[in-house]
Amino acid sequence: MKIITELAKPISRSFLNYLHLSEWVNQRLTSVFSGKSVRTFESVEDFWKQIFEETLYIGDRIRFKEAFIMEWLPRSPGELWLDNLKQFGLELDALRKGHPIALSSLISNAIAPLGVIRLPFGDSNESYAALSLTTVDSWHCDLGIPVIVSSSVYDSFLSRRIEGNAVAGEVEAILCFGEIPLFSPKLISSLGSDVNIDFLSSISTHRGLPNVYLKVVSPLDVKFNYHDTHPPGFVWCIDRQVRDKQVIHSPVTPKSAKKPRIDIKDTEPYLTYGFSAISTQISDRNELQSCLSCLKAGNFSYEQQSTVPSPESIIGLVQLDILTEFDARCRYFKTSVPLTKEPWKDEKSLKQMKRTFIDLQQI
Numbered sequence: 001m002k003i004i005t006e007l008a009k010p011i012s013r014s015f016l017n018y019l020h021l022s023e024w025v026n027q028r029l030t031s032v033f034s035g036k037s038v039r040t041f042e043s044v045e046d047f048w049k050q051i052f053e054e055t056l057y058i059g060d061r062i063r064f065k066e067a068f069i070m071e072w073l074p075r076s077p078g079e080l081w082l083d084n085l086k087q088f089g090l091e092l093d094a095l096r097k098g099h100p101i102a103l104s105s106l107i108s109n110a111i112a113p114l115g116v117i118r119l120p121f122g123d124s125n126e127s128y129a130a131l132s133l134t135t136v137d138s139w140h141c142d143l144g145i146p147v148i149v150s151s152s153v154y155d156s157f158l159s160r161r162i163e164g165n166a167v168a169g170e171v172e173a174i175l176c177f178g179e180i181p182l183f184s185p186k187l188i189s190s191l192g193s194d195v196n197i198d199f200l201s202s203i204s205t206h207r208g209l210p211n212v213y214l215k216v217v218s219p220l221d222v223k224f225n226y227h228d229t230h231p232p233g234f235v236w237c238i239d240r241q242v243r244d245k246q247v248i249h250s251p252v253t254p255k256s257a258k259k260p261r262i263d264i265k266d267t268e269p270y271l272t273y274g275f276s277a278i279s280t281q282i283s284d285r286n287e288l289q290s291c292l293s294c295l296k297a298g299n300f301s302y303e304q305q306s307t308v309p310s311p312e313s314i315i316g317l318v319q320l321d322i323l324t325e326f327d328a329r330c331r332y333f334k335t336s337v338p339l340t341k342e343p344w345k346d347e348k349s350l351k352q353m354k355r356t357f358i359d360l361q362q363i
Helices: 008-018 021-026 044-052 092-096 151-159 185-194 197-203 285-297 347-361
Strands: 039-041 061-070 102-104 129-134 145-149 167-180 209-216 222-225 233-249 262-280 317-322
Touching (some): 021 129, 021 145, 039 044, 044 145, 129 151, 145 167, 185 197, 185 347, 233 285, 262 285, 285 317
Parallel strands (some): 039 061
Antiparallel strands (some): 061 167, 102 262, 129 145, 167 209, 167 222, 233 262, 233 317
């Protein structure tokens, strides 16, 4: 079957990154202190700005006096502050204010660094759970800062959390720089000769994906309080689709309509891969279920979220298999590779990985 996509390498890179996300909580930190005084921040925007300006260093003590802490962290920390969001049809202010947004590579022909994840618990008491932190001026999980905490700090977090909402409070932490491996020898060995090693090398780096996070070990470094709201976050997926019609979206311009004009072309059944994301109140079960229904049905509408797919998104859609999960503690999609450590150890997951990379390396 013919494969049609202009995003083979970005999709492959995102999928390869996904297979290593659980390594967030298993990094080993050698205690390093910069010896400088505590750096106090009121905004996550100021924090990321100083990260990119290289005025913060490993071992710096970072304090947020009025922060909001949650279990959902960005899968691409900091990238939304660095990238030009307009290329994805996004506005930073819309994210900061928590406006509802839905987008897909099917329409934008690009993969935005969007999406939150909830990771499995770590292997040690010191690096037990991955949380994130944001501030009121940037009210979105995707804009936050990852925070790796000990089991005792996580217990303190749970004791102040109400019905899945965020926890308010003051946090003092150590700034850490690390890497998520993207070229695991165990993964390469599991994929075998069916997947071209040169192809994987072309979409990855042997050094790994740089990341920035805060580390909190002692409960004495946090002052958590109850809170009754939660910032939104993007639920997301990488998917495989079979279609028998090609839908071409005309570019959106400031003078054009809000929805792009589409052209429909009859074709032989073809295979394509894509990325979709929907911003939602992730702590609200009803809203989350509505978004899951949209993703499962292939609803990539610009319109208000609905469990009924938009006509454009289902034109020619014959089959849709979702390949990823955003929550390590729930299994939402039957065809997905679970968000676990070394997912290639599972036979069904390994088959999905092989098929995905084999398909995309042919393009």
